Amino acid sequence: MGILSRTSYVIRSKINALLNRSEDPGESLDYSYEKMRDELQDVKQGIADLTTQKKRLEIQKRRLEENVEKHNSQAREAVQQDRDDLARQALEKKKSKMSQIEELEGQIANLQDTQDNLVEKKNKLQGRIEEFRTKKETMKARYEAAEASTRVSEAMTGVGDEMDDVARSIERAEEQTDEMEARSEAMDELEDSGAFEDALSDKDSIDRELEELSSSREVDSELDTLKAEMGKAPAEEEPETDTEESTDLDEELNADGDVDVDAELEDAEVEAELDELKDDKS
Template sequence: MGILSRTSYVIRSKINSVLNRAEDPTETLDYSYEQMRDQLQEVKRGIADLTTQKKRLEMQKKRLEENVDKHNEQARTAVQQDREDLARRALEKKKTKMNQIEDLERQISELQSQQDQLIEQKDELQNRIEEFRTKKETMKARYEAAEASSTVSEAMTATGDEFEDVGRAIERAEEQTEDMEARASALDELHQTGAFDDVLSDKDQIDRELEELSTDSGVEAELETLKSDVGGDSGAEADSEPEEVEESELEELEAEVDDNEIDSELEELQEEENA
């Protein structure tokens, strides 16, 4: 097979494949049915034309037969008047008309035979069209049922293009939902651990560490003050006799101790911040 032959074969195969995909069986059946109906109309028109020609010949034959009768009368009248020459001429015309009538009868017979054949063909074609119409409707119903079944099957198995797109959309939605859920869980965890407070604060790591050290130092200083106060009170009680202290004086003493401790803690914090 040469290059041109192979190219032509490939092109024809491609075209045939495209036509097969584009062809709708129901439309093809309807088109074939219309073509057959057009053929039937052509046959009917042919029969009508043939019948018209036959009628014209029959009318012409009738006129010739009238002329034959006329020439018979002319010949009879001429004989009665002893005009044999006129009678002969009338009979000659009669003979000519008779020959024409015979020729017309032969043509009319041929046209009648053709008409009968066309009518028979028309009846046969009409029967075939009716049979084809029944088969066409049956095939269309089967095709539509098969198409509906295929559509339902694709919907059930999700193998169609649209259902594949829907499946991919669902997968993307699931992935995005999982991402959002993970993000929300992470944000909740950060919020619970206090990471957001550090992020929102304008203090850096050094400031936070200094605050922690200042807090620890203040606590230690307060603890030492309390220990020294408790120790001094215990020594005084051991050297002297216990004295009764009124309740109002005890409250004033506690207030002075609290104010001194607070002032001491504030001074220590200021010194640490200035250092």
């Protein structure tokens, strides 16, 4: 098989597959039924035309028969008048008309046979059409029921073009939702890290840290001023203590419920400092 032949075969196969998928059996059956009805109508029209032609020949035959009677009467009258010549002419015309009548009778008989044959075929065709009509309606009902059952099954099992479209739509929506959620989280992270402030401001991290220190000093200065106005001495800076000591105060009791000696000494020192503060105020 050559390339062109194979290509033609593939194209025809594709076209037939597309036609089979797009063809509606109900429409095809209706179209076939209408074609058969058109053929039946053509047969009826042919029978009507044939009958009309036969009637014309019958009318012509009757006229010839009337002429035969007329010529016969003319011959009789001519014989009575001793005009054999006229009687002979009348008889000759009568014979000619009789020949025409015989020819018409043959044509009429042929037309009648043809008409009877067409009427018989018309009756058979009409019967086939009625039978086809019953089968057509039955097949359409079966096809529609099968189609409805198939659609329900496809909907329940998730099979079919429409369900494929729905599945693809859901998949695209999930992808877009995931992307939007990731973008939202990224924006929140950038905002928390101050990346947006860097983009909108000319200050760098050192400038912001210096501003925070300056703001803290301003607050401390305002607090000292407020205490001076109220007659209180500014708070002295306390030496930094290790963070582990504060956490150790929460664990004064050991596993056996005994009191920690170091914790008692620290508590005594704190109480002594508080007593000194009270003596100063008094």
